[in-house]
Amino acid sequence: MPAFDPTLPESDPEIARLVAEENRLENDKIRLIASENYASRAVMEATGSVFTNKYSEGYPGKRYYEGQQVVDQVEELAVRRLKALFGAEHVNVQPYSGSPANLAVYFAFCNPGDTVMGLALPAGGHLTHGHTVSITGKYFKSVQYGVRKSDHRIDMDQVRDLARQSRPKLLWCGTTAYPRTLDFQAFRAIADEVGALLVADVAHLAGLICGGAHPSPVGIADVVTSTTHKTFRGPRGGMIFCKEKHAAAIDKAVFPGLQGGPHNHVTAAIAGAANEASRPEFKTYAKDVVENAQTLGAALTDAGFGVITGGTDNHLLLVDVTSKGTTGKQLAQALDRAGIVLNYNAVPFDPRKPFDPSGVRIGTPSVTTRGMGKDVMVRIADWINRVTQKPTDDASLARIAAEVKEVCAKYPAPGIRV
Ligand SMILES: *Cc1c(COP(=O)(O)O)cnc(C)c1O
Numbered sequence: 207m208p209a210f211d212p213t214l215p216e217s218d219p220e221i222a223r224l225v226a227e228e229n230r231l232e233n234d235k236i237r238l239i240a241s242e243n244y245a246s247r248a249v250m251e252a253t254g255s256v257f258t259n260k261y262s263e264g265y266p267g268k269r270y271y272e273g274q275q276v277v278d279q280v281e282e283l284a285v286r287r288l289k290a291l292f293g294a295e296h297v298n299v300q301p302y303s304g305s306p307a308n309l310a311v312y313f314a315f316c317n318p319g320d321t322v323m324g325l326a327l328p329a330g331g332h333l334t335h336g337h338t339v340s341i342t343g344k345y346f347k348s349v350q351y352g353v354r355k356s357d358h359r360i361d362m363d364q365v366r367d368l369a370r371q372s373r374p375k376l377l378w379c380g381t382t383a384y385p386r387t388l389d390f391q392a393f394r395a396i397a398d399e400v401g402a403l404l405v406a407d408v409a410h411l412a413g414l415i416c417g418g419a420h421p422s423p424v425g426i427a428d429v430v431t432s433t434t435h436k437t438f439r440g441p442r443g444g445m446i447f448c449k450e451k452h453a454a455a456i457d458k459a460v461f462p463g464l465q466g467g468p469h470n471h472v473t474a475a476i477a478g479a480a481n482e483a484s485r486p487e488f489k490t491y492a493k494d495v496v497e498n499a500q501t502l503g504a505a506l507t508d509a510g511f512g513v514i515t516g517g518t519d520n521h522l523l524l525v526d527v528t529s530k531g532t533t534g535k536q537l538a539q540a541l542d543r544a545g546i547v548l549n550y551n552a553v554p555f556d557p558r559k560p561f562d563p564s565g566v567r568i569g570t571p572s573v574t575t576r577g578m579g580k581d582v583m584v585r586i587a588d589w590i591n592r593v594t595q596k597p598t599d600d601a602s603l604a605r606i607a608a609e610v611k612e613v614c615a616k617y618p619a620p621g622i623r624v
Pocket of ligand 1: 241303304305306308331332334380382408409410433
C-alpha cells in the first residue's frame, strides 16, 4: 500500500483554512511590528523543503549520521554566503532562533554565577541580555544599564561606570526597542578597559547592516548574534558570527552544548535569504526602511505624538501616546481593529505598568518589503491619529480598515498567497 500522502487541504482542512486566513490577514493589514517581515516565496519554498527530513548532528564533514552528501553543501553554502555578506571570519548558522543563539554565547564563555551586563528591557534591551525573568538573569549575575533621562539615549558614561564596578565577563550591546544608532566602538573601548568580551546582538538590525544602512559590529565585537527573520527577511532562525579565535568555543556551545540536529530546511532558507540580501536591490530596501521610519516619525510628531528621541536612525519608532489621551495597549487594540497591527511597548522611565504601558513600537520593515513609500507613511500617521480621536467608534475603525485594505491591495506582499 502506498504511504498516506495527502495535500494539506485534503489531510487537514482546519489548518489549511487557518493558513489561508493568515495569508489574508497579512495581505489586508498594515503590519508595523518592528521584528516582523515578509519572507519571499523562495525562502518559504526552502523552508518547506525535503531538508526538514534530515538529521545531521555535527558540522559539515564531521557529522554523526550518514547521508550528508547534499546537506553538507547546503550548510557550507549558507556559511560561505553569510561570511561574504557580513565580512565575518566565522559563522555558525545552526541556532534555532535568536534566543538560543544568545544562550550559546553564555554557554561558550561563562559559568553559572558569572557577571554579565546588558541593556535593561524597559530601556529597549532584550530578555536574553540578563532580564530577571530570563534564564540569563537567573543563572548569571546580571548588571543592567539604561538610557539617559534627558534624551533617552544609551548612557555610555553609565555603561563605563557599571562595567568598571562589576567587571562583567560579557558585555552585551543590542536592542529590540531603541531607535538610535549603536556606537559599537565605544562599547569596544569599555569592554577592553574591563577585560570583557563584547557581544553585539543585531537581531533587529542584520538586514540594515548588510544593506549598508547601519554600522556593522562585525570585526569590532568578539561575537555577533542575530536572528534571521527580522530585517534580514529570512526564515525563523539564528546565526552567530565571531572571530576565528572564538570559532571552536561557539561551535561547541551550539552543538553539542545546547542543541541537537540543526534545522536543515531553515539553513537552506537562510542561504536563500543571504543570496537575496547580496543583491543591489537589498541596499535600496535597507535605505528605504530607514527613510520610511523617519518620514513616519516626522508625520507622527507633526500630529502631536511623543516620538521618543525625536525620531529614528533605524527601522523603528518608539512613540509615547499619552498626549493623545490613550495608552499603548488601548491604542494597539483599536489599531488592530482598524487594520493596523503593532505592539504596545514601554517607553523609557514609563510610569505605567508593562502590561499597559504608555507607548507603542512602530517598525517599517514589512511595509517597505511591500514597496510602500513615503506617501503611504504619511497616510499611516494620519490613520493612527484618526484612531486616537475615535478609538471606540466601530464605524470609524471599520472605515479606516477599508481604506487600509484598499492601499494594501496596491502593494502585493512577497510570499503571500490569497
Ligand atoms: C528578537 C530578538 C531576539 C530573540 O529572537 P527569537 O528568535 O525571538 O528568540 C534576541 N535579541 C534581540 C535583540 C531581539 O530583538
